[in-house]
Amino acid sequence: MHPLSRRPFSRRHFGLGAAVAVAGLAAPGILRAQAKPRVVVLGGGAGGGTAARQIAKDSAGAIDVTLIEQNRRYTTCFFSNLYLGGFRDLGSITHGYDKLASAYGITVVNARAAAIDRAARQVVMADGAKVPYDRLVMSPGIDLIWDSVPGYSEAASEVMPHAWKGGPQTSLLKARLDAVANGEQIVMVAPPNPYRCPPGPYERVSMMAHVLKAKGFKDCKIVVLDPKKAFSKQGLFAEGWEKHYPGMVEWYGPDVHGGIKGVDPAAGTVKTDFDTFKGALVNVIPAQRAGAIAVEAGLTDASGFCPIDPASMRSKADEAIFVVGDACIAGDMPKSAFSANSQAKVAAMQIRGELTGARVFPARYSNTCWSLIETDDGVKVGGQYAAADGKIAASSTFVSQTAEDAALRHGNYQESIGWYSSITADIFG
Amino acid sequence: MGRLPRGWASRHIGRLALTAAVALSAGSAARAEGDAAYGEYLATQCVACHPVSGHAQGGIPPIDGLPTDAFVDALLAYKNGERDNQVMRSVAGALGLEEIAALAAYFAKLSPE
Numbered sequence: 001m002h003p004l005s006r007r008p009f010s011r012r013h014f015g016l017g018a019a020v021a022v023a024g025l026a027a028p029g030i031l032r033a034q035a036k037p038r039v040v041v042l043g044g045g046a047g048g049g050t051a052a053r054q055i056a057k058d059s060a061g062a063i064d065v066t067l068i069e070q071n072r073r074y075t076t077c078f079f080s081n082l083y084l085g086g087f088r089d090l091g092s093i094t095h096g097y098d099k100l101a102s103a104y105g106i107t108v109v110n111a112r113a114a115a116i117d118r119a120a121r122q123v124v125m126a127d128g129a130k131v132p133y134d135r136l137v138m139s140p141g142i143d144l145i146w147d148s149v150p151g152y153s154e155a156a157s158e159v160m161p162h163a164w165k166g167g168p169q170t171s172l173l174k175a176r177l178d179a180v181a182n183g184e185q186i187v188m189v190a191p192p193n194p195y196r197c198p199p200g201p202y203e204r205v206s207m208m209a210h211v212l213k214a215k216g217f218k219d220c221k222i223v224v225l226d227p228k229k230a231f232s233k234q235g236l237f238a239e240g241w242e243k244h245y246p247g248m249v250e251w252y253g254p255d256v257h258g259g260i261k262g263v264d265p266a267a268g269t270v271k272t273d274f275d276t277f278k279g280a281l282v283n284v285i286p287a288q289r290a291g292a293i294a295v296e297a298g299l300t301d302a303s304g305f306c307p308i309d310p311a312s313m314r315s316k317a318d319e320a321i322f323v324v325g326d327a328c329i330a331g332d333m334p335k336s337a338f339s340a341n342s343q344a345k346v347a348a349m350q351i352r353g354e355l356t357g358a359r360v361f362p363a364r365y366s367n368t369c370w371s372l373i374e375t376d377d378g379v380k381v382g383g384q385y386a387a388a389d390g391k392i393a394a395s396s397t398f399v400s401q402t403a404e405d406a407a408l409r410h411g412n413y414q415e416s417i418g419w420y421s422s423i424t425a426d427i428f429g
Numbered sequence: 430m431g432r433l434p435r436g437w438a439s440r441h442i443g444r445l446a447l448t449a450a451v452a453l454s455a456g457s458a459a460r461a462e463g464d465a466a467y468g469e470y471l472a473t474q475c476v477a478c479h480p481v482s483g484h485a486q487g488g489i490p491p492i493d494g495l496p497t498d499a500f501v502d503a504l505l506a507y508k509n510g511e512r513d514n515q516v517m518r519s520v521a522g523a524l525g526l527e528e529i530a531a532l533a534a535y536f537a538k539l540s541p542e
Contacts, residue, residue, distance in 0.1 A: 384523035398515040414488025421486040
C-alpha cells in the first residue's frame with residue numbers, strides 16, 4: 001500500500017476546503033495505479049535545481065523527478081556583481097543541467113511551461129504537452145513589474161539594463177559599465193521592498209565603483225535613487241564607500257529626492273521630485289513579484305508573492321504544490337539563493353515523506369548573504385530560521401560590524417568563494 | 430535534561446548539583462550516539478557552504494569524515510563563544526545537543542574522497 005493511502009491529507013494540518021480534501025482523498029488511487037510517484041519541479045535556479053537534485057538523490061530512484069527549465073544554461077544572479085567588478089568571468093557563473101540528468105536520473109525538459117492545470121495536476125507546456133505530477137515544486141523566481149517605474153519597459157531595458165535576472169542582461173550591464181568614460185555619471189534606480197537579494201543593489205554600486213577606481217577615473221559619480229528610506233547593510237556600505245571610493249557614490253532616499261517620477265530611456269534620464277539625473281549608464285531595478293506562471297496559477301496573494309506553510313513550504317492555495325525561493329513569502333528570510341536552497345531542502349524532505357514514507361523532521365532554514373565592497377573587503381549578514389508564529393521566523397541573526405579588521409573582511413570574501421562553489425554543486429550537481 | 434524536582438525546597442537544595450550535572454552532560458549528550466538519519470537531514474544545510482573533501486575552494490573547510498569528538502568540540506566551541514566565526518556561532522547557537530550529536534554521527538560516517 002502506498003504511504004499516502006495510510007496518511008491521507010488532513011484538514012487539521014492544511015486547513016483547506018472540502019473540495020481540496022476530496023481531491024486529496026482521490027490521490028492515493030491514482031498513485032497506486034502508477035509505477036512511481038511523480039514530482040515535477042518548475043524552474044531550474046537555486047530553489048528548483050536543489051529540490052530536483054535533493055528529491056532524486058535521497059529517494060534513490062523511488063520518485064520520478066522531472067525538472068522543467070526553459071534555458072539550457074543558467075547564469076546565476078548571485079555572484080553576477082563579482083562578474084561586473086571583474087572578479088569572475090561569465091563562464092564561472094554559468095551552469096548546465098547535464099549532471100542532474102546523468103548522475104541523478106532527473107528528466108530535464110528544456111522548454112517553456114505555459115500554465116499549471118491544478119485541477120488535473122499537470123503542467124501545460126507552451127507546445128501543448130502535459131506533464132502530470134503528484135507533487136509540484138514551483139521555483140519560478142521573480143518577474144519584474146516594468147511599469148513600477150514610469151517610462152520603463154522590457155524594450156527600455158535594452159537601453160537601461162536591469163540585470164536583475166542572470167543572462168544577457170548581466171552581459172549588457174557589464175558592457176555598458178566598461179564603456180563609461182572618466183567624468184561620466186552612472187545612475188541606479190533601486191527597487192522597493194520586497195525584492196531579490198536585499199544587499200545586491202549596493203554591492204553592485206560597490207563593484208561599479210571598483211571598476212571606475214581601478215581605471216583611475218577620479219571624476220565619475222554613481223548616484224543611487226532609492227525608494228526606500230534604509231537598506232540592507234547600510235552602515236557597512238556607507239563606511240566602505242567612504243573608505244574605498246571617497247566622493248564617488250551619492251545615495252538619495254525618498255526624503256531627499258521626493259519620489260521617483262519616471263525614466264526617459266531616449267534621453268538617459270531619471271526624473272525625481274528633487275531633480276532630473278542624467279546617466280551615461282542608467283541601471284533600473286524595478287519592483288518585483290513572483291514569476292507570472294505562479295500568479296496565473298492563483299498561488300499569489302495581494303502582495304504578488306506566494307503564501308506558504310512555514311513548516312513545509314507547501315502552498316497555502318494548493319496542497320499538491322510547494323513554492324520555494326524568491327516567489328514565496330518566506331517571513332523573516334530574505335529572497336536569496338541561499339534561502340531558496342534551504343527552503344527547497346525542506347520541501348524535498350516533506351515531499352519524500354508523503355510519497356515514499358521517508359522520515360520527516362522539523363523544518364530548519366539558514367541564510368547568509370555575503371557582499372563584496374572592494375577587493376578583499378567582504379561583509380555578511382545571515383541567520384537561522386524555523387516555523388514560528390505562522391511564518392518562517394528568525395531564531396538568531398548576525399551582521400558584520402563597521403570598523404572590522406582587514407583579516408576578518410578578507411576571510412569573509414574567501415568564505416563567499418567557498419560558498420559559491422559548494423552551493424552551485426548542491427544545486428546543479 | 431531531566432525534569433526538575435517537584436518541591437521548591439528540594440529544587441533549591443538540588444540546584445548546585447544540577448548545575449554541575451548540566452555542565453558535565455552538555456558535552457556527553459552531544460557525544461552520545463546521534464541519530465544519523467536526522468543528521469543527514471540537518472547536514473543538507475551545512476553542505477550549502479561546506480565542500481566535499483577534495484573539492485574545496487576559498488575559505489570554508491570540508492567537514493565530511495570529521496571524527497565525532499572533533500566535530501562536537503568544534504560546534505560546542507562555536508556555541509559557547511570560544512570560536513568566533515559569526516556564521517558558525519549562529520548555526521551552532523540554533524542547534525541543540527541532540528542535533529549536534531546527530532550531525533556528528535552523520536558526518537563521521539562519510540569518508541572523504
